[in-house]
Amino acid sequence: MTQNQTITVIRGDGIGPEIMDAALYVLDAMKLGLQYEEADAGMAALEKHGELLPAATMDSIRRNRVALKSPLTTPVGEGFSSINVELRKRFDLYANVRPAKSFPNTKSRFPSGVDLITVRENTEGAYIGEGQMTSEDGQIATLTQKVTRKGSERIVRYAFDLARSTGRKKVTVVHKANILKSTSGLFLKVAREVAAQYPEIQCNEMIVDNCCMQLVMKPEQFDIIVTTNLFGDIISDLCAGLVGGLGLAPGANIGADAAIFEAVHGSAPDIAGKGIANPCALLLAVGQMLDHLGKPDEAARLRHAIVATLEAKDSLTPDLGGEGNTMSFAKAIAGRL
Numbered sequence: 487m488t489q490n491q492t493i494t495v496i497r498g499d500g501i502g503p504e505i506m507d508a509a510l511y512v513l514d515a516m517k518l519g520l521q522y523e524e525a526d527a528g529m530a531a532l533e534k535h536g537e538l539l540p541a542a543t544m545d546s547i548r549r550n551r552v553a554l555k556s557p558l559t560t561p562v563g564e565g566f567s568s569i570n571v572e573l574r575k576r577f578d579l580y581a582n583v584r585p586a587k588s589f590p591n592t593k594s595r596f597p598s599g600v601d602l603i604t605v606r607e608n609t610e611g612a613y614i615g616e617g618q619m620t621s622e623d624g625q626i627a628t629l630t631q632k633v634t635r636k637g638s639e640r641i642v643r644y645a646f647d648l649a650r651s652t653g654r655k656k657v658t659v660v661h662k663a664n665i666l667k668s669t670s671g672l673f674l675k676v677a678r679e680v681a682a683q684y685p686e687i688q689c690n691e692m693i694v695d696n697c698c699m700q701l702v703m704k705p706e707q708f709d710i711i712v713t714t715n716l717f718g719d720i721i722s723d724l725c726a727g728l729v730g731g732l733g734l735a736p737g738a739n740i741g742a743d744a745a746i747f748e749a750v751h752g753s754a755p756d757i758a759g760k761g762i763a764n765p766c767a768l769l770l771a772v773g774q775m776l777d778h779l780g781k782p783d784e785a786a787r788l789r790h791a792i793v794a795t796l797e798a799k800d801s802l803t804p805d806l807g808g809e810g811n812t813m814s815f816a817k818a819i820a821g822r823l
């Protein structure tokens with residue numbers, strides 16, 4: 487992290503501004519000297535600037551290379567199918583990195599034992615297009631998938647480098663090469679080649695359907711999972727469910743030139759404006775951002791404060807069974823830094 491590092495801050499829609507206030511309150515309490523540059527996207531941008539993703543926001547992310555983003559509401563029937571997908575495309579954010587960790591005092595099936603990271607390829611696979619109806623009567627639809635050597639190599643390398651830099655010991659390559667012989671087959675072939683360059687890290691392979699069953703039955707066996715776009719989308723939500731749901735699930739979208747850190751959940755219109763949204767997911771994304779900025783000790787400090795606050799059941803938000811609110815929760819975390 488450079489001195490006076492500036493990050494782009496997107497407050498977003500719905501509960502977005504509330505959880506961003508909470509996250510910045512905690513970040514300020516850490517006294518890291520970070521500067522914030524506010525930029526608009528989503529409904530907030532549409533109302534202010536007449537477009538969902540203004541050029542000034544793109545410029546800000548391009549300049550600062552790091553953004554902290556609250557959830558955005560994508561209005562039905564406007565421009566992009568998803569602003570988040572658009573951001574991933576425009577900045578070539580090829581790695582979607584989603585940690586899932588057991589936390590105390592959450593409504594989780596696994597209150598301990600889970601500590602894994604899903605690394606999902608974010609730009610290829612089944613999500614390169616929306617598919618087509620291939621018969622005029624609307625009875626047949628097809629979808630093209632694209633997997634490339636380059637795309638596979640960079641995501642698998644990302645996963646192994648992440649294992650190396652965080653002291654993790656195992657990478658599980660998740661695929662369906664037994665059936666999808668060309669696409670998943672290429673991904674697996676490249677993964678094996680990359681894995682051979684990291685002899686100190688155990689690599690195993692698992693077919694995606696078995697992986698889902700294993701995750702539900704014995705999630706503690708996983709460390710880092712690397713997989714293609716569609717499988718990663720599903721598996722990462724499954725993992726969020728293992729450890730207590732969306733209020734605790736952060737995500738990072740990482741490319742060579744920019745990285746965007748966010749909560750996995752949406753703008754939660756049902757509770758927006760009530761001040762009761764759980765800020766943890768965005769705060770855990772702040773932790774990922776600090777790791778990315780080369781501040782792993784600060785990231786660990788933040789995570790410890792979050793865990794200690796959950797352990798003490800201090801000011802937790804209603805989704806966690808507490809009677810606190812977004813800001814009281816954030817203050818309780820800041821007080822434990």
Ligand code: NAD
Nearest residue numbers: 557558559560733750751752753754755756757763764805
């Ligand atoms: P959602 O994640 O917003 O809400 C699902 C449920 O979880 C709701 O009951 C909500 O109250 C609850 N919830 C979500 N976050 C919470 C938090 N931090 N604390 C407490 N409870 C929380 O999903 P949705 O309702 O399907 O989507 C609403 C909008 O968000 C849609 O416009 C969607 O497109 C958008 N969305 C954006 C992102 C993003 O920007 N990354 C991700 C998903 C959905």
